[in-house]
Amino acid sequence: MTQPPLLESGSPALRELRFAVLDLETTGGSPKARWGKDGRFLQPSEITEVGLVRLSGLVVEERFSSLASIQGFLPEEIQRLTGISLPMLAGAPPWEQVALKLAPKLEGRVWVAHHAPYDGSFLKAWLPEGIWRRHRLVCTRLLAKKLIPELPRRSLAELCEFLGITNTRAHRALQDAEATAEVLQHLLKRAEDQGLNGEAFLALGEVPWNKV
Secondary structure, rough: OOOOOOOOOOOOOHHHOEEEEEEEEEOOOOOOEEEEOOOOEOOOOEEEEEEEEEEEEEEEEEEEEEEEEOOOOOOOHHHHOOHHHHHHHOOOOOHHHHHHHHHHHHHOOOEEEEOOHHHHHHHHOOOOOHHOOOOOOHHHHHHHHHHHOOOOOOOHHHHHHOOOOOOOOOOHHHHHHHHHHHHHHHHHHHHHHHOOOHHHHHHHHHHOHHHH
C-alpha cells in the first residue's frame, strides 16, 4: 500500500478529533421516492431507529438511541432482520422529535458510519440541510480499505471478526454503532502507528455529500 502523505503540522492530532458514530435502521434502501424497475411508484423509505456513539479521540463520551415511528410500511424481511416490529414503533416518537434530540449531539463533530453513503443518504434526506452540510462524513469501510489492506472483505461483521469485536445484536442501531465505534478506535490506532495526523486520516475515509 502506498503510504498516504502526512499533512502539515497545523492539522489536528488524531486524538483531538471528535466523532459522532451513527447507525440507522430503515424500512428500505432509498430515502427518496422513486419509480421501480417494474414500473411501480415506490414511497421513500423511513428511519425506524438511530444509534449514536460520541467519541473524543479514542474515548467514548456518550451513547444515544431511539426508535422512530413511521407512516408507511415495514416489510416482513426488515422485521426479521432487525427484530423491530410495528408494535414497537407504534409507541415511538415521530422522527421530528428524534431529530431534535439527535441534532445537538451531532453538532461540531465528524460524522462516521460504516457504510457512509447509505446512512449519509438518509441523514441528508431526513435532517435539515443547514445541519448536515456543515459537517464532514467519514466511512469506516473506506478507512479499513486503506488501513487494513490485508483484509479482502470489509463488512461490519467481517471487520468485527478480524479485530476481535463482539457485536451483541447486529442490525440494531445502537449495537451496530457501538461496533462501528470500536472499529474506528482500531483504525485510529493504525493511523497513529503510521504517523498520520487528523486531516490525513479524515481524507482517507471522507465521503463528499454530493456522493450520497
